[in-house]
Amino acid sequence: MTTLPPDAFGHHIGGPGSLTGQRAIVIGASMGIGLATAETLLVDGAEVLICARNAERLEAAAETLRKAVPDAASRVRTRTCDGMSGSEVADAVDDAAGEAGLDIAVTVPGGGDFCPVLGYDDDAFSAEIDQNVRPTYLMIKYAGLAMVKSGGGSIVAVSSTASILSSPFLAAYCASKAACDQLVRVAADEVGQHGIRINTVRPGLTRTGATDGMFESRELIEQFLVEQPIRKDGAPGDIARAIRFLAGPEAAWITGQCLTVDGGHTIRKFPWLEDVARGVAGEPLFEKIARGERT
Numbered sequence: 279m280t281t282l283p284p285d286a287f288g289h290h291i292g293g294p295g296s297l298t299g300q301r302a303i304v305i306g307a308s309m310g311i312g313l314a315t316a317e318t319l320l321v322d323g324a325e326v327l328i329c330a331r332n333a334e335r336l337e338a339a340a341e342t343l344r345k346a347v348p349d350a351a352s353r354v355r356t357r358t359c360d361g362m363s364g365s366e367v368a369d370a371v372d373d374a375a376g377e378a379g380l381d382i383a384v385t386v387p388g389g390g391d392f393c394p395v396l397g398y399d400d401d402a403f404s405a406e407i408d409q410n411v412r413p414t415y416l417m418i419k420y421a422g423l424a425m426v427k428s429g430g431g432s433i434v435a436v437s438s439t440a441s442i443l444s445s446p447f448l449a450a451y452c453a454s455k456a457a458c459d460q461l462v463r464v465a466a467d468e469v470g471q472h473g474i475r476i477n478t479v480r481p482g483l484t485r486t487g488a489t490d491g492m493f494e495s496r497e498l499i500e501q502f503l504v505e506q507p508i509r510k511d512g513a514p515g516d517i518a519r520a521i522r523f524l525a526g527p528e529a530a531w532i533t534g535q536c537l538t539v540d541g542g543h544t545i546r547k548f549p550w551l552e553d554v555a556r557g558v559a560g561e562p563l564f565e566k567i568a569r570g571e572r573t
Contacts, residue, residue, distance in 0.1 A: 292322045292522065292523075292526050292527075292528060293322065294321060294322060294323065295322065295323045296322045296323060296526065296527070297319060297322040297323045297324040297382075297526060298322075298323035298324075299323070300319075300323070300324040300325070300381040300382055301324070301325050301327075301374055301375060301376065301378055301379065301380055301381050301382070302319050302324045302325065302326045302327070302374065302380075302381060302382035302383070302384070302525070303326070303327045303329065303370060303371060303373075303374035303380065303382070303383050303384070303421070304316045304319070304326060304327070304328050304329065304384045304385075304386070305329045305330070305359055305361045305367065305370065305384070305385045305386060305387060305413065305417065306329070306330060306361060306385065306386030306387040306413075306436075307328035307329060307330055307336070307339060307386070308328075308330035308332060308335040308336050308338070308339045309335065309339065309486065309487040310386075310484070310486030310487050310488065310514050311386050311436060311481065311484065311486055311514045311517045311518060311521075312328070312330070312384070312386040313328075313339050313342065313343070313514065314513075314514035314515050314517070314518035315384055315386070315514075315517075315518040315521045315522065316328050316339075316343055316354070317343055317346055317347060317518065318515075318518045318519060318521070318522040319382065319522060319525070320343060320347045320350040320353060320354060321347055321350070322522065322526070323353075324353070324381075324382065325353045325354075325355075326353060326354050326355070327355050327356070327357055327370065327373055327374040328340060328343070328354060328355070328356055328357075329356070329357050329358070329359035329361075329370050330358065330359065331358060331359070331360050331361075332358075333356075333358045336356045336357075336358060337356060339356075340354055340355075340356045355373075357369075357370050357373055361385060361386075361387035361412075361413035361416065361417070362387070362408075362409070362412050362413060362416075363416075364416050364419075364420070367413075367416040367417060367420050368416075368420045371383070371417075371420040371421050371424050372424070375424045375427075375428065378428075379424065379425070379427060379428025379429070379431075380421060380424040380425055380428055380431055381425075381428070381431045381432070382431060382432050382433075382434075382525045382526075383417055383421035383425075383431065383432070383433045383434070384433075384434045384435075384436075384521055384525065385413050385414055385416075385417035385433075385434075385435050385436065386436045387409075387413040388409060388410040388413060388414075388436065388438075388454070388455070388458075389409060389410070389451075389488060390406050390409070390410070390448055390450055390451030390454070391406075391451075391558055392447045392448060392551065392554055392555040392558040392559060393447060393448075393449075393450070393555065393558070393559045393563075394447055394555060394559060394563065394564060394567055395447075395449040396567045396573070397559060397563045397564070397566070397567055397573045398449070398450060398573075399573070402450075403450050406450035406451060406454060407450055407453060407454040407457070408454075409454070410451065410454035410455055410457070410458060411454050411457050411458055411461065413435075414435040414458045414461060414462070415461060417433060417435065418433060418435075418461070418462070418465045418476060421433050422465070422469055422472075422474055422476075425469075425472065425473075425474045426469075426472045426474070429472075429473055430472060430473025430474055430475075431473070431474055431475075432474070432475045432476075432477075432524065432525045432526070432529070433474065433475070433476045433477075434476075434477055434478065434479060434521045434524045434525050435458055435462055435476075435477075435478045435479075436478065436479055436481065436517070436521075437455045437458050437459050437462075437478040437479065437480045437481075437536060438451070438455040438480055438481060439480050439481065439482050439538060439540050439543055439544050439548075440452045440455050440548075441455035441456040441458065441459045441480060441536070442456070442459075442480070442536075442538075442544060443543075443544055443547065443548045444547075444548060445548040446548065446550060446551065446552070446555075447551060447552065447554070447555035447559075455480075458478060459478055459480075459536045462476050462477065462478050462534065462536070463534045463536075466533040466534035467534060470533055470534075475524075475529070475530075475532065475533035476533060476534065477524045477529070477532060477533060477534065477535045477536070477537065478535075478536045478537070479517055479520045479521050479524065479536075479537050479538075479539055480536055480537065480538040480539065480540065480544075481512060481516075481517045481539055481540065482502075482506070482512050482538075482539065482540025482541055482543045482544075483499075483502050483511075483512055483540075483543075484511075484512035484513065484514060484516065484517055485511055485512060485513055485514070486514060493511070498551075498554065499511065501549035501551070502543065502549060504549075505543055505546040505547055505548070505549060506540070506541040506542055506543045506546070507541065507542035507545060507546075508541035508542055509541070510541060512539075512540070512541065516539055517539055520537050520539045523537075524537060
């Protein structure tokens with residue numbers, strides 16, 4: 279595997295060594311954005327604890343990182359962690375911090391699926407909200423407490439352009455990502471006095487393990503690209519470099535912000551994906567809604 283491609287100017291944010299001595303944790307690092315973020319942090323000198331629920335995939339991710347950044351082999355460690363579990367997040371943060379303290383915390387987990395707003399199962403709607411908000415809250419809480427002890431740090435959560443775009447048939451996902459953005463703003467306001475910065479990155483549609491199915495249909499992807507001034511597929515590295523910027527000293531006077539990385543998609547609009555929603559949620563559900571029947 280080759281290392282993460284450099285940015286448009288031919289280098290990584292900050293440059294090799296700029297995070298030397300920094301201790302970081304990335305939850306959701308077994309693939310995609312989390313894995314690419316861990317690589318950017320390692321390239322710039324940080325010690326990184328990568329976390330995910332699946333131990334096998336996590337070890338594979340660690341091996342990928344050791345091959346991509348050979349001189350960082352001793353600076354990457356793994357720990358299984360469910361971003362929805364308070365006790366597991368707390369223990370992972372303690373592991374990453376060690377005696378020296380924690381400098382950088384990144385949380386990636388989240389997700390959602392297509393469903394018409396009138397068709398959600400009540401409990402499933404609440405579960406999807408929790409799936410996106412809870413990991414962000416737990417990271418803010420436990421990484422924040424660790425950073426109070428060590429004199430400050432930077433927390434970055436992965437949000438989505440769905441937090442600000444009307445994205446039809448993704449109501450629960452949109453609502454939960456908007457909640458993440460506002461949670462970060464309020465938390466940043468409270469903890470700034472401790473030298474802690476908290477921000478989010480809002481990715482546009484990005485090619486990750488979770489979106490592979492969408493990228494198999496170029497017709498579908500074209501519906502996104504036509505709404506992007508920069509007509510290229512989103513890649514994990516595009517998001518990772520934004521996270522790295524917000525995590526590092528270059529962003530020392532930035533907090534409570536939501537940085538959108540989407541090729542300009544939010545300048546325009548989200549595509550109307552009713553066909554996709556019908557395929558995912560099922561025609562019978564749409565038919566019941568059309569008759570005004572409760573689902």
